[in-house]
Amino acid sequence: GVLPGQESALIGALLAAGVGPRVAAADDVRNLLLSPAAGLDPQARMDVRPLAGQLLDLLQDTPALHALSAKFALQLDGGEALAMREHPHDLWLAAADERHLLLGLAGCPSDAPLARIEAAQAVELVRQLLLLFLELATPEQSRMRQLLAQLPASELLQRLQARLDVPLQPPTADWQTPAGVERAPAGIYPQARAGLCMVVAGAQLGRLHAEQLLALAELSERHAGGELRLTPWQGLLLGNVPQAEAATLCNALGELGLLHEAGDPLLGLVACTGSAACARGLADSKHHALHLAELLRANGARPQAHLSACPRSCAS
Numbered sequence: 614g615v616l617p618g619q620e621s622a623l624i625g626a627l628l629a630a631g632v633g634p635r636v637a638a639a640d641d642v643r644n645l646l647l648s649p650a651a652g653l654d655p656q657a658r659m660d661v662r663p664l665a666g667q668l669l670d671l672l673q674d675t676p677a678l679h680a681l682s683a684k685f686a687l688q689l690d691g692g693e694a695l696a697m698r699e700h701p702h703d704l705w706l707a708a709a710d711e712r713h714l715l716l717g718l719a720g721c722p723s724d725a726p727l728a729r730i731e732a733a734q735a736v737e738l739v740r741q742l743l744l745l746f747l748e749l750a751t752p753e754q755s756r757m758r759q760l761l762a763q764l765p766a767s768e769l770l771q772r773l774q775a776r777l778d779v780p781l782q783p784p785t786a787d788w789q790t791p792a793g794v795e796r797a798p799a800g801i802y803p804q805a806r807a808g809l810c811m812v813v814a815g816a817q818l819g820r821l822h823a824e825q826l827l828a829l830a831e832l833s834e835r836h837a838g839g840e841l842r843l844t845p846w847q848g849l850l851l852g853n854v855p856q857a858e859a860a861t862l863c864n865a866l867g868e869l870g871l872l873h874e875a876g877d878p879l880l881g882l883v884a885c886t887g888s889a890a891c892a893r894g895l896a897d898s899k900h901h902a903l904h905l906a907e908l909l910r911a912n913g914a915r916p917q918a919h920l921s922a923c924p925r926s927c928a929s
Contacts, residue, residue: 647665648693655805659708675740685755692707701719703718745773799815812863818902884898
């Protein structure tokens with residue numbers, strides 16, 4: 614919905630507000646997923662926020678890494694309960710304990726890890742691994758899984774080891790993936806710090822309007838220390854909420870049109886932009902999703918469904 618001729622002004626305003634990369638050329642490679650509850654979740658084995666900041670700095674400040682595909686993605690899992698673990702990434706790191714990380718490739722933390730490293734060595738390992746990928750991959754191999762289809766992971770790790778000053782350790786034998794969430798979360802969740810909690814809500818079909826954002830900013834400053842965190846389930850999380858204020862905050866989010874009840878059928882629906890705003894769309898997928906939600910609300914079913922308006926399947 615950006616007006617023609619206003620693109621540069623909008624981009625400039627977003628960059629000035631800190632909503633974007635420090636370097637414009639680095640925007641497409643800032644694909645790092647971590648839990649929106651990082652540093653707050655009582656189940657976490659490690660606060661991964663400092664490392665996440667270092668990895669984002671690495672991706673932004675290393676021009677050679679800007680050659681990575683815009684779909685090349687990293688996952689950093691601190692062991693939080695509020696986490697999306699089943700989404701595959703080109704490279705993933707998962708906390709084994711408060712000092713060690715497990716490394717995996719072309720998958721997600723529910724897969725078997727390939728090696729164990731000191732958390733202090735993670736940034737250099739990721740740097741060398743990404744540079745090695747760019748050296749070895751052909752132009753057709755834009756993703757890690759494509760390279761591993763031709764080069765065994767064991768050989769890739771051997772080449773990586775030759776570039777590192779510290780040894781890659783064998784993976785933890787009894788590694789078990791922490792349980793995550795099966796559906797998009799919503800409602801009130803415990804926080805590590807006593808007396809505080811997290812409140813999670815979904816945006817209807819991934820859309821927030823300006824008036825909602827202004828109201829959310831005010832609610833965040835009043836109840837949650839002024840911080841809003843986006844979630845990978847197309848919603849947002851407010852942390853550091855006093856427990857006595859959590860129900861009031863949930864009700865206020867509901868009045869704004871956000872989904873704060875876990876049983877809402879819209880939480881299980883993902884719809885692409887559709888024909889209303891995409892030239893490729895063959896159907897108004899968001900309108901259909903709203904209609905489907907009403908039918909589901911009437912019969913009690915709560916499926917996970919993805920509505921795509923063309924064969925590109927953006928909603929999936």
